[in-house]
Amino acid sequence: MVLGENRAAAAPDMAAGKERIMDENIRKRNEMLAQKVIKGLKSRNMTGYYAATKEEACAQALDIISEGSSITMGGCMSAIEIGLVDALKAGPYNFIDRNAIADPREALLAAYDADVFLASANAMTEDGIIVNIDGNSNRVSCIAQGPKKVVFIVGMNKICDDVDGAMKRARNVAAPINAQRFGLSTPCSKTGACADCKSIDTICCQFLITRFSRHEGRIHVILVNDNLGF
Numbered sequence: 001m002v003l004g005e006n007r008a009a010a011a012p013d014m015a016a017g018k019e020r021i022m023d024e025n026i027r028k029r030n031e032m033l034a035q036k037v038i039k040g041l042k043s044r045n046m047t048g049y050y051a052a053t054k055e056e057a058c059a060q061a062l063d064i065i066s067e068g069s070s071i072t073m074g075g076c077m078s079a080i081e082i083g084l085v086d087a088l089k090a091g092p093y094n095f096i097d098r099n100a101i102a103d104p105r106e107a108l109l110a111a112y113d114a115d116v117f118l119a120s121a122n123a124m125t126e127d128g129i130i131v132n133i134d135g136n137s138n139r140v141s142c143i144a145q146g147p148k149k150v151v152f153i154v155g156m157n158k159i160c161d162d163v164d165g166a167m168k169r170a171r172n173v174a175a176p177i178n179a180q181r182f183g184l185s186t187p188c189s190k191t192g193a194c195a196d197c198k199s200i201d202t203i204c205c206q207f208l209i210t211r212f213s214r215h216e217g218r219i220h221v222i223l224v225n226d227n228l229g230f
């Protein structure tokens, strides 16, 4: 093999090695940042957990959710991505599938009355504030009040510096993707950025900023060292 061939053969190995080091650096940085978020959550009477992997996150959620609990969710892709929804459906739990309830009001009331509500965040701040926007508002209303426990599954990709950054992420990253996902006719679904619209299809009817929980043990946030949701 000539020298040039040796170099060509080594190049993919070097690239893979560099990528592994970068991944490791990102993982370490996320782990340290998660501890800061958990501290912030504690100061706000909410409980934070760190999960290094999706599998750890799923196990942590199952540790928080008692067997026999009634559970609902509001469009929480992150809970699906970590395998939690499948585990709950297969296990000794009463998982209420809102799509299986024909009457929307009945589905709403069932969610409000559940033991556990699964949610993700559109964004979070480094000091533990949770930001969500909603069109129908079933999701934000259940986070604010109703279900006995709320379990958030949050990928570290959702963490922002402050509330301003979190709102920008919610409106310029999460909302355009969700608007496209649901085929909504909003400016952001066409341009990818928020135009502060008042379209009938807007998914920005209500903004919920969860900065403190008065109810001890109600809000649990599992921070996952992975990219989850939008």
Ligand code: SF4
Residues within 6 Å of the ligand: 171, 172, 175, 176, 179, 186, 187, 188, 189, 193, 194, 195, 196, 197, 198, 199, 201, 202, 203, 204
């Ligand atoms: S206000 Fe309208 S344009 Fe802006 S993110 Fe919400 S739905 Fe999209």
